[in-house]
Amino acid sequence: MHPSVKMAKPTYEELEQRVGALERIVRSERLSGPLTAEGGPGINGLREAEAKLQESEEKFRLAFYTSPDSINLNRASDGMFIDVNQGFTALMGYSRAEVIGKSSLELNIWDDATDRDRLVRGLTTAGYVENLEARFRRKNGQIGIGLMSARLLRIENENVILSITRDITERKRTAEQYRAIFENAVEGFFQSTPEGRFIRVNQALAKMCGFASPVEMVSAIKDIGGEHYVRREDREVFGRWMSERGLVENFEHETRRKDGSTFWVSVSARAVRDEGGRILYYEGSHIDIDARKKTEKLLADAGEQYRSLFETSTNAILIRNRAGIITMVNPAAVTLLAAATAEDLTGRAYLDLVHPEDRPLSAERVAEVFRMAADMQWPGDGSHKGIPPREHRMVTLKGGVIHVESTGVAFPYKGEVFIQGIFRDISERKRAEEALRNSEARFRTAFENASVGITLVGLDGIYLEVNPAMARITGYRPADLIGKPVSNFTHPDDRGRRSQFISDLIEGRIASGEQERRFIHRKGSVVWTLIWASVQRDQDGKPMYFISLVQDITSRKTADEDKQKLESQLLQAQKMEAIGSLAGGIAHDFNNILSAIIGFTELSMLSEGAPVDYLREAMKAAQRAKDLVKQILSFSRQTDEQRMPVHVGMVVKEIAKFLRASIPSTIDIRCTIDGRAGAVLANSVELHQILMNLCTNAVHAIGERAGTVEIGVRGMDIGPENRDGFPDLDLGHYVRLSVKDTGQGIPSDVRERMFDPYFTTKEKGVGTGLGLAVVHGIVKKSNGTIRVESEIGSGSVFHVYLPQVDLSASTQVEHPTIPRGGSERILFVDDEKMLVEVGEQILRRLGYDVVSRTSPLEALELFKAKPRDFDLVISDQTMPGLTGDALARELMKLNPGIPVILCTGYSQMIDQRRAKEKGIRALVMKPILISEIAGAIRAVLKKQ
Numbered sequence: 001m002h003p004s005v006k007m008a009k010p011t012y013e014e015l016e017q018r019v020g021a022l023e024r025i026v027r028s029e030r031l032s033g034p035l036t037a038e039g040g041p042g043i044n045g046l047r048e049a050e051a052k053l054q055e056s057e058e059k060f061r062l063a064f065y066t067s068p069d070s071i072n073l074n075r076a077s078d079g080m081f082i083d084v085n086q087g088f089t090a091l092m093g094y095s096r097a098e099v100i101g102k103s104s105l106e107l108n109i110w111d112d113a114t115d116r117d118r119l120v121r122g123l124t125t126a127g128y129v130e131n132l133e134a135r136f137r138r139k140n141g142q143i144g145i146g147l148m149s150a151r152l153l154r155i156e157n158e159n160v161i162l163s164i165t166r167d168i169t170e171r172k173r174t175a176e177q178y179r180a181i182f183e184n185a186v187e188g189f190f191q192s193t194p195e196g197r198f199i200r201v202n203q204a205l206a207k208m209c210g211f212a213s214p215v216e217m218v219s220a221i222k223d224i225g226g227e228h229y230v231r232r233e234d235r236e237v238f239g240r241w242m243s244e245r246g247l248v249e250n251f252e253h254e255t256r257r258k259d260g261s262t263f264w265v266s267v268s269a270r271a272v273r274d275e276g277g278r279i280l281y282y283e284g285s286h287i288d289i290d291a292r293k294k295t296e297k298l299l300a301d302a303g304e305q306y307r308s309l310f311e312t313s314t315n316a317i318l319i320r321n322r323a324g325i326i327t328m329v330n331p332a333a334v335t336l337l338a339a340a341t342a343e344d345l346t347g348r349a350y351l352d353l354v355h356p357e358d359r360p361l362s363a364e365r366v367a368e369v370f371r372m373a374a375d376m377q378w379p380g381d382g383s384h385k386g387i388p389p390r391e392h393r394m395v396t397l398k399g400g401v402i403h404v405e406s407t408g409v410a411f412p413y414k415g416e417v418f419i420q421g422i423f424r425d426i427s428e429r430k431r432a433e434e435a436l437r438n439s440e441a442r443f444r445t446a447f448e449n450a451s452v453g454i455t456l457v458g459l460d461g462i463y464l465e466v467n468p469a470m471a472r473i474t475g476y477r478p479a480d481l482i483g484k485p486v487s488n489f490t491h492p493d494d495r496g497r498r499s500q501f502i503s504d505l506i507e508g509r510i511a512s513g514e515q516e517r518r519f520i521h522r523k524g525s526v527v528w529t530l531i532w533a534s535v536q537r538d539q540d541g542k543p544m545y546f547i548s549l550v551q552d553i554t555s556r557k558t559a560d561e562d563k564q565k566l567e568s569q570l571l572q573a574q575k576m577e578a579i580g581s582l583a584g585g586i587a588h589d590f591n592n593i594l595s596a597i598i599g600f601t602e603l604s605m606l607s608e609g610a611p612v613d614y615l616r617e618a619m620k621a622a623q624r625a626k627d628l629v630k631q632i633l634s635f636s637r638q639t640d641e642q643r644m645p646v647h648v649g650m651v652v653k654e655i656a657k658f659l660r661a662s663i664p665s666t667i668d669i670r671c672t673i674d675g676r677a678g679a680v681l682a683n684s685v686e687l688h689q690i691l692m693n694l695c696t697n698a699v700h701a702i703g704e705r706a707g708t709v710e711i712g713v714r715g716m717d718i719g720p721e722n723r724d725g726f727p728d729l730d731l732g733h734y735v736r737l738s739v740k741d742t743g744q745g746i747p748s749d750v751r752e753r754m755f756d757p758y759f760t761t762k763e764k765g766v767g768t769g770l771g772l773a774v775v776h777g778i779v780k781k782s783n784g785t786i787r788v789e790s791e792i793g794s795g796s797v798f799h800v801y802l803p804q805v806d807l808s809a810s811t812q813v814e815h816p817t818i819p820r821g822g823s824e825r826i827l828f829v830d831d832e833k834m835l836v837e838v839g840e841q842i843l844r845r846l847g848y849d850v851v852s853r854t855s856p857l858e859a860l861e862l863f864k865a866k867p868r869d870f871d872l873v874i875s876d877q878t879m880p881g882l883t884g885d886a887l888a889r890e891l892m893k894l895n896p897g898i899p900v901i902l903c904t905g906y907s908q909m910i911d912q913r914r915a916k917e918k919g920i921r922a923l924v925m926k927p928i929l930i931s932e933i934a935g936a937i938r939a940v941l942k943k944q
Helices: 012-032 042-066 086-092 111-125 169-184 203-208 216-218 226-228 232-245 290-312 333-334 356-374 425-450 469-475 492-507 554-559 561-606 612-637 646-661 684-702 771-782 833-844 857-865 885-895 912-917 930-943
Strands: 070-074 082-084 128-137 143-155 158-167 189-192 198-201 246-256 260-275 279-288 316-320 325-330 390-395 401-413 417-424 453-460 463-468 511-522 526-537 542-551 643-645 667-673 681-682 707-718 732-741 786-793 797-806 825-829 851-852 872-876 902-903 922-926
Touching: 012 143, 086 158, 111 128, 143 169, 143 463, 158 356, 189 203, 189 316, 198 216, 203 216, 203 279, 203 786, 203 851, 226 232, 226 246, 232 246, 232 260, 232 279, 232 554, 333 417, 333 561, 333 912, 356 390, 356 401, 356 417, 469 511, 469 526, 469 542, 469 707, 469 857, 492 511, 492 526, 492 542, 526 554, 561 612, 561 833, 561 930, 643 646, 643 684, 643 851, 646 667, 646 684, 681 684, 684 707, 684 732, 684 797, 707 797, 771 786, 771 797, 786 885, 833 851, 833 872, 833 930, 851 857, 857 872, 857 885, 872 885, 872 930, 885 902, 902 930, 912 922
Parallel strands: 667 707, 825 851, 825 872, 872 902, 902 922
Antiparallel strands: 070 082, 070 158, 128 143, 143 158, 189 198, 189 279, 246 260, 260 279, 316 325, 316 417, 390 401, 401 417, 453 463, 453 542, 511 526, 526 542, 643 681, 707 732, 732 797, 786 797
């Protein structure tokens, strides 16, 4: 090594040439073979070769060891370091002895394994790698970034990797810092081509020009002069200056935003050139000066505008010099200070007009304005710093005292500094404030002594003020409530209602309102209150706080328990009504289908050779479907239908089938029905409600565990011997319905309240607290009673006792005869084509002449043409275009004597009473049996 020799950094080509020279010399020596007396290069040739080899090796060694870049030789077969230079040891922090004989993997040099993979892949495929940017780990653990080039060489019959690495860590860090500054600067930075395309912009410039991102702005603007600049000539001037000077500072021009609006910017930029002096691109910054430019324009017009404002302002304006002498006043000042003319005020000392008690502070404020004026840079400073508004008194020329709000600002004029003072008369407001203070005192007296609770609550739900009456209602002191959330004292079940209530008030959906709400008394009891509340708003309409009047209605609520139970049942009825509407719609469509099935089946039974036995079974099935639809319609109407004898066992079987399909398979359902148990007089829908509620509670009690629900029905007599256990029942025969579960049992405190409306142990959204209350109400209404047996850990059983009825007087249903018709002509109308077909056949089989239509409007047109040709009209109720009752009304206008029979499967718009009121002779419910329609026709025609 020769440290004193200074060499330029060798290139790869130079290093490879020197290594190649070494290879050629060595190869030449080996090919020459050993020296012999007979031939060979001779001693002189060998010495010459050795000298060349030594010279080439010396040059390579100088290049290798003196390079400032990191150079290393590695064996290609295993990556072992053969040699490294000082540049390598300086870069990596290892000594030469620490790396020779080891691989880069052993030294853990590679920070990112993919960099090494790229190096190996390049050497394997091409034999060299140029400018590979890689992250390396120094001996001290620090991570650096190098620009690496490597070649695969052959030295002494062995593949060797020659690598040169230049440290670019600092350059990368500087580039990242520049990028961070570029991207995050509040100024708009750009790079653009001389031809007029943006190369790069930062987020600040994109946002300034109305674009969502720099990418959008660069791609959107294809001609800076025509699209970004408002005036292309400004861009041409900018380009000319950049070409001539290479630098532009504070170049102002008007530019466009994405939405087409314009604004002013100040551009500072420089031209970046290549080595030949050609401009590669411009780079610089934009500063939004739109506000300044507008201000300058405003200032240019301010003279005339100020004069107009000065003269027309409703506020008094006094101009005074540094000595405090008034030099100019506007008409409003003349009026405010009770002067006759402006001359009465000019020339006077301003402080003479200030109330004596307020003069010292006014004098200090005037001095402060002049001190601030001394710091201003005239005329460039447009801020015109002034003093904040102040309220004080002034004395008019007539000796009256007025209250004003004043402020002052200094401004230069012809080399002197003046103060412009603006004065607003607030005398009226002061009188109002005094009246308000008196009003507040009266309010405080009423607040403290009111017999009802009064509260002020912030928008965050915190008590701001609480009067003694409110404290008495809740059992606390006012200090215990103030500063605490209202929700801390509100019944948990009412917190959601309160949130909605205050939301309606804040949003303005209601100006004020009332709500019943429960509070928790300090002793733990529930206090019912009636609250009248409104939201107080500021002059801009923004809500500030709530004011509420609170009345204790606990006594009234206790007295209204029975009414509340009725209301809860009404609520349940309303819920069921909604379900019923859906059920009714389904039943209507199903009735149309059944009408066709029953009609064609009955027609088939009347045909000779028909398989009557099979058809009779089909009719039985259709009748069961008809009864099912009737039950759905009865359920949907939720009316107090006539109580009828019902076999509880049959209802139990139906419920069991329904439950089996809807509960987890881990729960077993068992039914035990005593065939000797009689029937009960009940509403079948209510009986279904009893069973469904009890069974649903049993399933919930078991939960996700495996378990059993047992449903039992048996007869039971209550006589003198067991009367003591049932004091609320009369003596007689009863049917006992039992529902037993294997759940966890019911705690005693829950058993005491479980029949109360709204009481529930289920989580919010699962139970309403009405199920057992409804069951209890139905059982009591049916002259029965309910008993509960439960043991913690062993499950529960509910026993329902209902009076048994005697069915011995039941009569067997006889098959009615089908009355035949004469030669009458009937118009039959139904929008279902299938029902029209079956209707025609049935009526013709009965002996009638039939004309049918599937459109009520077509039927009406037909009837208009021949209103006397028909003896009877049979129409469906629910049809598109015209309902059946509306069609009947139109037909009777044309022929008042025409009888009409209306058919319906379900309709909330028509019933027997309404049909009769509309002149309709008969209302027949679908699905229609031949015997029913035949009887209805003969009855109507007979009356006719």
